[in-house]
Amino acid sequence: MERRLGISIYPEHSVIEEDKKYIELAAKYGFSRIFMCMLSVSHSKEEIKEHFSNIISYAKTFNFEVVLDIAPNIFDSLGISYDNLSFFHELGADGIRLDLGFDGNKEALLSFNEYHLKIELNMSNDVAYLDNIITYKPNTPFIYGCHNFYPQKGTGLPYDFFLKCSRRFKKYGIRTAAFVSAKNANIGPWNINDGLCTLEGHRNLPIEVQAKHLYATGLIDDVIIGNAYASEKELKALSNINKYQVELSVETLENTSDIEKTILFKEQHFRRGDISSQVARSTEVRKKYAKENIPEHDNKIEFKPGDIVIGNDEFGKYKGELQIILEDCYDERKNLVGRIAKEELILLDFIEPWSKFKLVSKRGK
Known part of the structure; x- marks a missing residue:
């Protein structure tokens, strides 16, 4: 499976012009995926639609795949339903990340949505969540897995636990992702930002070493920078690493x-x-x-x-x-x-x- 690099965008906490500059810079260094946060949106449905479709359409000019991170409260506040994902399709998104799960059958049905949106699952739990979904025969090519990131120091995943969680997804051939942290980037979803990495052991490592380590496990396909905005030096360093061998x-x-x-x-x-x-x-x-x-x-x-x-x-x-x-x-x-x-x-x-x-x-x- 092709391995990719990604960035994160937080439209509710950033300036769209700066987001666009960041997207263009990341594209220059071969990045091809965007994690875009919708967890804390507080504007009207039409304002959100205009804002997010603007930034997503710009990302599309550089061929980025965009996955939106959503939570159940978003559906309530926007008056939309899991049974109709047209809102996210209209934004131009390629997929949605479910921060919280359902009963397995629901996720399987969602993977057959008429808009061919990818359904991304939370990987950071060592439970039979994915196994349950698989029993309901999902549209597997449209199922992704993505770990969480942890803004508070001391709360990231321990390595052994990360391996257990990740192996649950890789045994089914699911595309997987995890986060690394840029040194001085300070934009994230919350007001605490001690770095946005998946593994606690990565928090103080150079960003390229974090990525090398994730790829070396053979369990992660996409490495995403959790916080914005990484420096050009960091983007370049990531673009230069070998994704396929140590x-x-x-x-x-x-x-x-x-x-x-x-x-x-x-x-x-x-x-x-x-x-x-x-x-x-x-x-x-x-x-x-x-x-x-x-x-x-x-x-x-x-x-x-x-x-x-x-x-x-x-x-x-x-x-x-x-x-x-x-x-x-x-x-x-x-x-x-x-x-x-x-x-x-x-x-x-x-x-x-x-x-x-x-x-x-x-x-x-």
Whole structure:
């Protein structure tokens, strides 16, 4: 399934001209999805229709998919019904997110709405909610899943719980989404905004590391920035990440040679299938660079987890082999050539047997 990037828009708390600038900027960097909040609308039905259709139609000129976040009170205040979704169709939306659920049969019926609106479900509960809906035979391609975000620090999902919730959706092949948080963006649905991420462990991480981690789980298809407005630097950083394999940022040492940099950054790596606990081995590269000179340097030290080493001229047939250190060790036949960025060490858990991975220069980002 294609993986995408998204932004969030809060029309009730922002200026439409600024929203449009943000949409255009996000489109420049390949974003293609918008989470648009309708939870706190307080104007008349006609005013809301005019305002939201304006911003949605603008987003459509850049080919964004727009999903509206709604709650039951919206239907009451606007005098509309779940049995007739024409209002959202007239706004130009592609789907609606149900913050609260029904009995399963209702959601299944909604997925067959005549306007082909996607019905997005709340993923952040480890219950058989989706299983129940599936028993009522929904129009599965029109069912999406999306986690919540958590504006209050200390309230985001713990990682293990996030995995359980997400697996319930992925086992049915449902498109999934989760939120990351921009550092200084301050617009959200409420007056508390300590960041709008799904995972609590992401709250203080760089935005691109949050996204890398979500994609690396293999459980999330769409990564959405929860708060507005992310900076252009953050949008660009997200646009540059590899959505389909783990890509680790590496800072090289001063003595790292050109051939070692070529091995680091110009090759497709994969971890050897018969794994060891001490190192993750990329062994194919040694064959390609067997005749190159790799003199000793930075090799008489204890290597630490996250260090990257390459076999030197004293390592015989293993010369040129690249290894990521997983446990403290010492071996003078290996040169220390780089270190994985500290904030990205959490990604090492995803370098599994036969896992493909790439290395990129942190200085070159």
